[in-house]
Amino acid sequence: MTQHNNPQAEQMGDESMVRNLAAQAIAIWPQEEPLFERYRLSADCRILDVGCGTGEISSRLARLYPQSTVIAVDLLEDLLEIARDRYRDLAPRLEFRQQDAFKLEFEAHGFDLVVCRHMLQAVPRPIAVLAQLKRQLKPGGWLHMINEDYGMLHMQHGKMNPDRLWHAGVITLLENTGTDGRVGRNSFTMLHRLGMQDIHIDYIVLDTLRVERETFARIMQAWQDGFTKTIAENTALSEQEITDTFRQIVADILNPERYAVWHVPVISARAP
Numbered sequence: 374m375t376q377h378n379n380p381q382a383e384q385m386g387d388e389s390m391v392r393n394l395a396a397q398a399i400a401i402w403p404q405e406e407p408l409f410e411r412y413r414l415s416a417d418c419r420i421l422d423v424g425c426g427t428g429e430i431s432s433r434l435a436r437l438y439p440q441s442t443v444i445a446v447d448l449l450e451d452l453l454e455i456a457r458d459r460y461r462d463l464a465p466r467l468e469f470r471q472q473d474a475f476k477l478e479f480e481a482h483g484f485d486l487v488v489c490r491h492m493l494q495a496v497p498r499p500i501a502v503l504a505q506l507k508r509q510l511k512p513g514g515w516l517h518m519i520n521e522d523y524g525m526l527h528m529q530h531g532k533m534n535p536d537r538l539w540h541a542g543v544i545t546l547l548e549n550t551g552t553d554g555r556v557g558r559n560s561f562t563m564l565h566r567l568g569m570q571d572i573h574i575d576y577i578v579l580d581t582l583r584v585e586r587e588t589f590a591r592i593m594q595a596w597q598d599g600f601t602k603t604i605a606e607n608t609a610l611s612e613q614e615i616t617d618t619f620r621q622i623v624a625d626i627l628n629p630e631r632y633a634v635w636h637v638p639v640i641s642a643r644a645p
C-alpha cells in the first residue's frame with residue numbers, strides 16, 4: 374500500500390532527491406515566501422505540511438511563523454529522520470510524523486494552513502489526496518500547493534530537443550506509472566470540483582535571470598541522477614538520449630549566453 378501510494382518511492386528516497394529538495398528550496402522560496410501574506414495567518418496558527426520530504430519548507434514555515442505549530446508528514450521514514458535531525462532546534466513546535474497523505478490521522482478541520490509541495494505529481498488519484506487535504510482545513514483555512522507540470526519547463530534547443538525529454542520522457546513516465554505529470558494545470562478543475570473557494574494560481578519564475586545558474590543546474594543534475602534509469606525503463610527514450618539531453622540542459626544553464634525557464638505553479642485555495 375505504501376509503495377502503491379508513493380509509486381516514485383525509490384526516486385524520492387534516493388540521495389539525489391535530498392540534494393534536489395535543498396536546491397529547489399533555495400531557488401523557489403524567495404519568490405514563494407511573499408505569497409503566504411495572502412493567508413493572513415494568526416501568529417499561533419497550526420500548519421500541516423504533507424509530503425514534507427526533508428523538511429526544507431516545514432522548517433522555513435516554522436521560522437516564518439515563530440509562534441506556530443507545524444506538523445509535517447511523509448511516507449518515507451528515511452527522509453523524516455534527516456528532517457528530525459536537521460531541525461531539532463525547532464522541536465517540539467515543529468514535528469515530523471510518518472503518515473500517508475491518502476489517510477491522514479488527524480481530527481478533521483484542525484489546521485489554518487495545509488501545505489503540499491512537489492507531491493501531487495507523484496501520487497495516483499490526486500483528487501483523493503486533495504479531498505484529504507481539504508478535510509484537514511478549518512473553515513476558511515488555506516491550502517497552499519506547488520503542483521508540478523512538466524509541460525512548463527522551457528529550454529533552448531541544441532543538438533538535443535529538451536521538449537522531448539519533458540513530454541515523451543517525464544510526462545510519459547508518469548502516465549505509464551499511474552500519476553499525472555500535468556497535475557499543475559489540472560489542479561484548478563479538481564479544486565473547483567471539491568468546492569474550494571478563492572482559487573489562485575501564481576507562478577514562480579525559476580529562470581537563469583532570477584535564480585543562480587549553479588542552483589538551477591543542481592536541480593537538473595539531481596533529476597538526471599535520480600530519474601534517468603526509470604525514464605529509460607518506462608518510455609521510448611533511450612538512456613543515451615536522456616543522458617545527452619540532461620547534459621545539454623545543465624551545460625546551457627551554466628552557460629551565460631543561454632537561457633532556460635521553469636514556470637512553477639503555486640496553487641492556493643480556501644476551504645468553505
Ligand SMILES: C[S@@+](CC[C@H](N)C(=O)[O-])C[C@H]1O[C@@H](n2cnc3c(N)ncnc32)[C@H](O)[C@@H]1O
Nearest residue numbers: 378379385424425426447448473474490491492
Ligand atoms: C519531491 S518531494 C517534496 C518534499 C517537500 N514537500 C519539499 O517541497 O521540499 C515529495 C515527497 O512526497 C512524499 N510522498 C509521496 N507520496 C506520499 C504519500 N502518499 N503520503 C505522504 N507522502 C508522500 C515523498 O516520499 C516525498 O518525500
